[in-house]
Amino acid sequence: MSRAEHSLLSARAYLSRVAEPPAPALVGFVAEHGAERAANAVRAGRVPTEVMKEVGARRTVRREEEDLQTAQARGLRLLVPEHDQWPRERFESCEQAMASGIANVAAPLALWIRGSPDLLTATDSAVSIVGSRAASGYGEQLAAEFAHDLVGRGFSVISGAAYGIDGAAHRGALAANGITLAVLACGLDMDYPAGHSNLLRAIVAGAGTVVSEYPPGTPPARHRFLVRNRLIAALSAGTVVVEAGRRSGARNTAGLAGALGRVVMAAPGPATSALSVGCHELLRDGAALLVTTMAEIAEAVGPAGTNLLTPIEPTARETDRLNEEELRVFESLDTRRGASAEEISMRSGIELGQVRAILPLLELGGLTMRGECGWTRRNGAPR
Amino acid sequence: MSRAEHSLLSARAYLSRVAEPPAPALVGFVAEHGAERAANAVRAGRVPTEVMKEVGARRTVRREEEDLQTAQARGLRLLVPEHDQWPRERFESCEQAMASGIANVAAPLALWIRGSPDLLTATDSAVSIVGSRAASGYGEQLAAEFAHDLVGRGFSVISGAAYGIDGAAHRGALAANGITLAVLACGLDMDYPAGHSNLLRAIVAGAGTVVSEYPPGTPPARHRFLVRNRLIAALSAGTVVVEAGRRSGARNTAGLAGALGRVVMAAPGPATSALSVGCHELLRDGAALLVTTMAEIAEAVGPAGTNLLTPIEPTARETDRLNEEELRVFESLDTRRGASAEEISMRSGIELGQVRAILPLLELGGLTMRGECGWTRRNGAPR
Numbered sequence: 170m171s172r173a174e175h176s177l178l179s180a181r182a183y184l185s186r187v188a189e190p191p192a193p194a195l196v197g198f199v200a201e202h203g204a205e206r207a208a209n210a211v212r213a214g215r216v217p218t219e220v221m222k223e224v225g226a227r228r229t230v231r232r233e234e235e236d237l238q239t240a241q242a243r244g245l246r247l248l249v250p251e252h253d254q255w256p257r258e259r260f261e262s263c264e265q266a267m268a269s270g271i272a273n274v275a276a277p278l279a280l281w282i283r284g285s286p287d288l289l290t291a292t293d294s295a296v297s298i299v300g301s302r303a304a305s306g307y308g309e310q311l312a313a314e315f316a317h318d319l320v321g322r323g324f325s326v327i328s329g330a331a332y333g334i335d336g337a338a339h340r341g342a343l344a345a346n347g348i349t350l351a352v353l354a355c356g357l358d359m360d361y362p363a364g365h366s367n368l369l370r371a372i373v374a375g376a377g378t379v380v381s382e383y384p385p386g387t388p389p390a391r392h393r394f395l396v397r398n399r400l401i402a403a404l405s406a407g408t409v410v411v412e413a414g415r416r417s418g419a420r421n422t423a424g425l426a427g428a429l430g431r432v433v434m435a436a437p438g439p440a441t442s443a444l445s446v447g448c449h450e451l452l453r454d455g456a457a458l459l460v461t462t463m464a465e466i467a468e469a470v471g472p473a474g475t476n477l478l479t480p481i482e483p484t485a486r487e488t489d490r491l492n493e494e495e496l497r498v499f500e501s502l503d504t505r506r507g508a509s510a511e512e513i514s515m516r517s518g519i520e521l522g523q524v525r526a527i528l529p530l531l532e533l534g535g536l537t538m539r540g541e542c543g544w545t546r547r548n549g550a551p552r
Numbered sequence: 553m554s555r556a557e558h559s560l561l562s563a564r565a566y567l568s569r570v571a572e573p574p575a576p577a578l579v580g581f582v583a584e585h586g587a588e589r590a591a592n593a594v595r596a597g598r599v600p601t602e603v604m605k606e607v608g609a610r611r612t613v614r615r616e617e618e619d620l621q622t623a624q625a626r627g628l629r630l631l632v633p634e635h636d637q638w639p640r641e642r643f644e645s646c647e648q649a650m651a652s653g654i655a656n657v658a659a660p661l662a663l664w665i666r667g668s669p670d671l672l673t674a675t676d677s678a679v680s681i682v683g684s685r686a687a688s689g690y691g692e693q694l695a696a697e698f699a700h701d702l703v704g705r706g707f708s709v710i711s712g713a714a715y716g717i718d719g720a721a722h723r724g725a726l727a728a729n730g731i732t733l734a735v736l737a738c739g740l741d742m743d744y745p746a747g748h749s750n751l752l753r754a755i756v757a758g759a760g761t762v763v764s765e766y767p768p769g770t771p772p773a774r775h776r777f778l779v780r781n782r783l784i785a786a787l788s789a790g791t792v793v794v795e796a797g798r799r800s801g802a803r804n805t806a807g808l809a810g811a812l813g814r815v816v817m818a819a820p821g822p823a824t825s826a827l828s829v830g831c832h833e834l835l836r837d838g839a840a841l842l843v844t845t846m847a848e849i850a851e852a853v854g855p856a857g858t859n860l861l862t863p864i865e866p867t868a869r870e871t872d873r874l875n876e877e878e879l880r881v882f883e884s885l886d887t888r889r890g891a892s893a894e895e896i897s898m899r900s901g902i903e904l905g906q907v908r909a910i911l912p913l914l915e916l917g918g919l920t921m922r923g924e925c926g927w928t929r930r931n932g933a934p935r
């Protein structure tokens with residue numbers, strides 16, 4: 170690593186620890202002055218009041234060298250906005266949403282990552298799949314299926330690392346050898362949740378990445394999950410909520426995705442399932458598009474005009490081609506007992522002349538037969 | 553029965569058999585000339601061409617007296633538009649839809665009924681519940697629950713008489729001693745479907761009614777189910793589709809309900825269920841409102857401002873009252889290991905002065921404790 174590169178990483182490592190995200194004032198200050206000059210100004214306490222509010226508590230903490238060493242020792246890397254692989258475009262919507270005051274969704278100052286460093290490719294066309302920790306078998310199966318099928322179509326998958334829907338989404342993507350991104354709400358060395366160590370290892374061992382804006386050693390906390398959700402929303406083109414209770418972090422992610430101009434989708438579930446109440450509320454409010462298949466998701470998030478659904482033709486019946494009068498004549502026929510045109514006219518309520526014209530047409534179409542005792546419906550003709 | 557009344561019923565009975573519904577030209581002709589004069593004109597063949605097209609095949613059939621006798625012998629009645637109990641207002645939307653050319657939804661010329669003759673009360677505030685014959689246990693349970701809860705709220709229920717959702721809706725209404733209406737696509741003496749004889753008897757024995765525009769002896773036919781659906785839609789204030797496959801008559805009813813200006817609703821189901829595909833398509837197309845409970849249905853179909861949903865408050869947590877900074881301070885505390893204000897400032901990233909102000913506030917709220925070794929989260933405080 171060159172001295173310049175090290176100096177940059179060191180500044181960003183310092184900045185990533187000095188303020189609790191999201192830190193909009195600091196992000197703006199860094200954008201204006203560059204990471205190294207901004208870091209020096211923070212260390213020296215020569216920053217505007219708004220920035221000082223964000224950094225005042227921790228600005229004397231100098232752990233950046235230790236953090237970078239810890240990272241190296243544990244196979245982590247620090248990806249910074251100055252890198253080519255930084256998903257710059259993805260975070261532009263954060264700036265826009267901040268500028269218009271919609272939501273506090275400041276971009277991260279840096280991302281600690283483990284696994285593939287190519288976040289640019291991973292987030293080029295990504296769908297986040299989020300939902301309840303306490304998911305049902307139905308929800309987990311659906312999340313896994315969506316993820317599996319989406320990576321098969323060239324999308325990558327993004328989620329948190331919680332039990333339930335998050336884990337199922339990653340497993341589905343891994344099963345299809347796809348790229349999947351887990352965004353954590355704690356330091357990458359925290360092994361949280363403990364039961365997902367193997368899953369996170371599998372993501373890294375595959376083509377995936379585990380990501381966090383929190384420096385090593387940062388424990389998970391409730392507000393950090395909510396703050397983390399903006400990264401899940403921002404890094405993906407659309408967010409699918411698969412099972413969410415009335416009070417679910419997934420709905421927070423959906424709201425942030427909406428604020429960031431992303432496609433918000435929700436899967437339906439049984440009307441009677443408390444685990445789908447959050448999804449159904451999003452749908453009732455018109456805040457999400459109902460999706461049931463990968464194809465519907467792909468159509469919604471893909472660039473306009475791509476991934477269009479192939480309309481599924483209802484199973485065709487031979488009688489589908491018939492007009493109303495022809496159908497009424499056909500329906501008036503029995504398969505066994507023959508009937509005269511007069512009888513059929515009476516049964517169907519269609520004038521005799523028209524019946525006499527329709528019957529031979531139906532015969533040509535293989536739907537009726539003329540026998541000694543009159544007209545019958547052909548055996549094997551559809552009901 | 554007076555001679556005048558008999559003469560009216562006789563004319564309407566004749567008209568109800570002479571044309572296959574819907575018969576818009578005949579309906580218009582009858583509205584213009586009155587039932588008896590119109591019937592005489594049809595018998596004599598002195599009608600406009602459009603009317604002749606509808607009546608030409610059957611106008612020589614004179615079975616009205618026989619039909620009325622059969623009806624009396626079997627406990628049926630003929631309800632006609634001239635009666636007080638005729639749901640006039642409900643059918644006004646049919647005329648409007650016909651006039652604007654939206655759909656061929658001509659009102660019926662008469663209704664053969666068994667059970668309570670008071671269709672006016674029964675359709676004053678009614679919800680139709682429709683769906684697949686081949687319903688799942690989930691769908692049947694949901695339909696029965698909706699119906700049961702709706703009649704408890706003073707609504708009546710309307711459906712067809714098919715197996716599956718139709719039957720479940722009636723059973724749910726009957727279980728709560730409510731008014732339920734079964735609209736058939738065949739003569740009331742046809743006992744169709746055979747397996748629902750007891751159900752139809754129970755509807756009649758309760759406060760319900762079995763209804764058909766088809767005179768006695770008319771067999772069911774596919775086009776009659778579709779034609780019948782307009783009556784289900786017109787007689788109710790709103791239609792709920794509970795489980796419908798891609799190709800389901802229930803979607804036809806939903807479309808007609810929309811054309812008639814009624815509220816169209818659909819229940820969600822598992823994304824993976826073929827039996828909910830029709831519901832999900834209605835919801836994706838924005839053609840139906842997603843409903844999961846009776847309260848949501850009642851709010852949607854009730855007159856504006858009535859039956860409003862009571863917003864369900866998410867389960868409150870003690871920490872819900874905290875602002876962002878207070879929550880970050882609270883989350884930085886451990887239940888066992890005490891910490892100083894300085895430590896907490898560092899962990900939370902919140903300036904020391906603010907932390908010193910927040911901690912005593914949290915203590916007053918019963919969330920934190922000050923001990924010999926510093927501040928801790930109070931035992932039993934919510935996570």
